[in-house]
Amino acid sequence: MRAIRISEHGGPEVLRTVELPDPEPRPGTVPVRVTHVGLNHLDLWVRRGVPGHRFPLPLVPGSDVVGVREDTGEVVALHPAVGCMACEACLSGRHDLCRRYRIRGEGMDGGMRQRLRVSEAEILPLGDALPPEQAAGVPLSLLTAWHMLVGRARVRPGDKVLVQAGASGVGVFAIQVARLHGARVAATASTEAKRALCRDLGAEVAWPYEEAAREAKAWTGRTGVDLVVDHVGADTWETSLAALRWGGTYVTCGATTGHLATLNLRALFFKQLSILGSTMGSMGEMERAWRHVLAGAIRPVVDRVLPMSRLAEAHALLESRQVAGKLVVAQDL
Ligand SMILES: [Zn+2]
The missing domain is CATH 3.40.50.720 (NAD(P)-binding Rossmann-like Domain)
Structure with a gap:
């Protein structure tokens, strides 16, 4: 499959399209075909690098992922971050305080690729509650x-x-x-x-x-x-x-x-x-907030949708701060 990957920090030119093996089918994981990914300011930090912080390069960016479950055909969004599910913080429902809490596209590979596999706990149901390109502007923010x-x-x-x-x-x-x-x-x-x-x-x-x-x-x-x-x-x-x-x-x-x-x-x-x-939040908070999205009580503001292959251009737009709300990229790799 094709993916966009960062191997070293720098300008938009470090966002390179590469060929990667398909995600391995591990037990308990669900295959998802990525259709839309929302951008966050975090994407810029990940690409540029942050002094004193080590990102796990090479890294596939993209925190806010919407796609289709390949096993059921359902349209779903993904939790933007996951805890280890085993430490005291996670067991108390405070995944955001977990020392192994990882944000998608920052501490682990994200959504700028054709396919990925996630555990059932990482899935947020979407259905037809709102269009996928809108939903991709929601989770992390x-x-x-x-x-x-x-x-x-x-x-x-x-x-x-x-x-x-x-x-x-x-x-x-x-x-x-x-x-x-x-x-x-x-x-x-x-x-x-x-x-x-x-x-x-x-x-x-x-x-x-x-x-x-x-x-x-x-x-x-x-x-x-x-x-x-x-x-x-x-x-x-x-x-x-x-x-x-x-x-x-x-x-x-x-x-x-x-x-x-x-x-x-x-x-x-x-x-x-x-x-x-404050930083991010627990997976329980994500579930609770998501209910209001499904009910139509919270709506995203998407500035525009670009093809995923033009991710570098989307980064430049985000950097120019000429964006109101979210930039979303649609799968075309
Ligand atoms: Zn934990």
């Missing part, structure tokens, strides 16, 4: 947003939540997950078109980044919002903290614009802020 808001920050009805970069892959789901839990949402985005998308997804208001702290105070009529959801990183760190009310919570799952920030400890203790880190 939805899980990330769900774990931030529900697992970590424990969002409650009536909370006022600010979602930074509301039109991003994680942002579109953060808005919807917050709304689903009865929160009121404000979002930031760089352009009016992206802000309109945020409002369309359920944000009550949407602001340019630089106005977030001031607008948050005006919107709440208090010292700021209850909760800030952020993955922009260094560029938004200060305004995120400034937009929080006293006693508010900041939760982050990434640092696209830089991972080093200065923290004013006096503001932290005096305003009694909570700062939470």
Whole structure:
């Protein structure tokens, strides 16, 4: 079968199409023919490399996979990550804390290939709940947003939540997950078109980044919002903290614009802020969040669908940050 594989880190040119053996039929595994794969910002880190982190190269990228079960003909999506299923964390349902937790296309081979085999536990049913190219824009980002808001920050009805970069892959789901839990949402985005998308997804208001702290105070009529959801990183760190009310919570799952920030400890203790880190989520959280997708309560935003053979072009688009929502590639290898 054909696959796209990274053998060394670098620019989009390191995404090479190669011939690989078909996945071995091991007992307890299900054969899946890949039809669509969604891209995430993670794909860029995997391709470029991250100082101090070793990826298992050569590696087939692609975390969000949709395909057809070859044994039953059903259309399915795949869990974007799996735990070892044997350690204390996994047995407690906290796969996200498993030391052997692996993200598809990051810690193990992903979906940019014709076929793969997975265990039954890795399968999310899809059927005709939504088109496969839409479904491929969901799992990893939805899980990330769900774990931030529900697992970590424990969002409650009536909370006022600010979602930074509301039109991003994680942002579109953060808005919807917050709304689903009865929160009121404000979002930031760089352009009016992206802000309109945020409002369309359920944000009550949407602001340019630089106005977030001031607008948050005006919107709440208090010292700021209850909760800030952020993955922009260094560029938004200060305004995120400034937009929080006293006693508010900041939760982050990434640092696209830089991972080093200065923290004013006096503001932290005096305003009694909570700062939470979050990454991915448990397989149970994925199952729970997925139910809302199947019920139509959470919808993806897919910017465009490209052929898988043009993956390098999709990477360049994602890097240009000219994308609202998700990029998805369709099987043509
Ligand atoms: Zn484990």
